[in-house]
Amino acid sequence: MIVSVLILILSSIGIQAACLSESLSLEKLELNASEMKLMEDTVGRFESTVLPKLPSDHDIMIRLETLNPRVNAEIVKENTLVSIVVWGGMLSHPKMNPATLNLLLCHELGHLLGGPPLKSRTGWSSTEGQSDYYSSYGCLKDLGVNEEQFLGAALALTSIYAEVARQSAPRLDVCDQTVATRMNYGYPSIQCRLDTLVAGWNELARPKCWFIE
C-alpha cells in the first residue's frame, strides 16, 4: 500500500483575489490560526488513523484550499492518484468542527472505497448514498468518534448540504418515508442522507429512500 498524504494550504494572493471575485459568502472566509490548527490536526489524525488501514495501492492527497470560498468538498481520481479537496467555505462554515470534518473526509473516502452501488457501471465512484453509509458504518468509528459526536456531526454536515442544495434542514426525529422505485444513483434528499448516516452508524440496512435490494 502506498499512501502519501499532503496537506496543501493554498494561500497565494493571486488565488485569493480570483476566488474572492466569485465569493458566495465573505462574512467569515478565513480561518484564524487556532481554527486552522484544529483543522490541520483533524486531518493529521485522519491520515494517521484511517489511511494506513486502507487496502489500496492509491496515493491519497488531502488538500485544504482555505482561501477558496466554495462551500463544498470532493474527491478526484486520476489513475492511482486520489485527491480529496475541502474548500474554504466549507472549512470556515459555522457548523464545521473536527467531528464534522472527519465525517466529511470519511464520506469523500467512501466514494473510493464504499463499493457498490457505483455511479457508473464502469466507473470507480460509489454513489452519494453509499458513500454516506460507508462514512458512518466504519470509517468514523475508526476515528474514535462517540455517538453524541456522531449525531452532532451528521446533523451539522447534512445541514450544510441542505444550505448548499437549497433544501429544508434535516432532522434527527423524522425519517424520509419515500420508497425509491429505482436505485438512486444521484443525490438522495438531504433527510434521506441523514437517515443513511444514522443507519450506517447503527449498522442497519441502507434506507429505502434511495437503496433497492
Next chain:
Amino acid sequence: MKKQMIFAAILLASMSQVKAEVTLAPVKHLYVPSGFDSNDSVEVVVTGNFPNPCYSRNTVSVEVKGDQIEVEVSAIRRDTKAACPMMLVPFKEVVSVGNLQGGTYDIVVNDKLTESLTISESTSNSIDDHLYAAIDQVEQRGANEYVLQGWRYSNCIDLDRVDVVSNGKDTLSVLPVMKQLSSFCPMKMMPVAYAVKLDFSNLKTKEPLIHVRTMDGKSYNTVLNLEGLK
C-alpha cells in the same frame, strides 16, 4: 325511482355513442439530449402527429430493464358520431426517465423508435450546488439568435454562463448556469431574458429540439421547424 331509471337509461344511451379507446400514440421522432450524468434526472422528448382531433394524449410509462429503457406513450381515441376532421394534430411528450446509473442504454418507444442514450459518470463528487435558470419560454429574435425568458426568484443569484451542447444529430441542450452571489436570498419574482446564439448547422434535421435545463431539475423543450422559419 322511475325518473332515476329513465335518467340512467338516457345516460347509458349517450355513453354508448362515445367510445374511448386507449391506444399506442403514433410516435414519429425520439429526441435524446446529450450531457446527462448520473446526478441528473434524465428526460427525452417524443413527438408525433395524431391523425385527427379525436385523439388526445394519455399516459407515458417508463420501465428500465438493465440497459434497456422501454417507453410506452399512449393516446385516447374517441369514436364519436360527430365527424373527426382530417387534420394532423402534432403532439409532444417530455418523458421523465429519472435518475440512471452511468452507462449506455437503448431506449425504445412504443416498439417503434430506438435511440442510444449515454449517461456519463458525474464528473464531480461534490455537494450538488448546480443551479440552472428558471426558463419557461424560448423566443427567436433573429437568425441563430434566441432569447431565454423566465424568472429570477431572488437577487442572490445571477446568470453565470450559458453552455450549449449538441448531440450532433437533432438536439441542442442549453444549460443556463446560475451563480450564487450571496447567502441571503430574499424571494423576488423578476422577469429575465438571456440572449443566446444557437447554431443548428451541425444537426442532421430540419426539426431540431431546443432542450433547456431549468432550475426545477426538469427542462423546457421546443421543437423548431427550420424550413418554416425561412
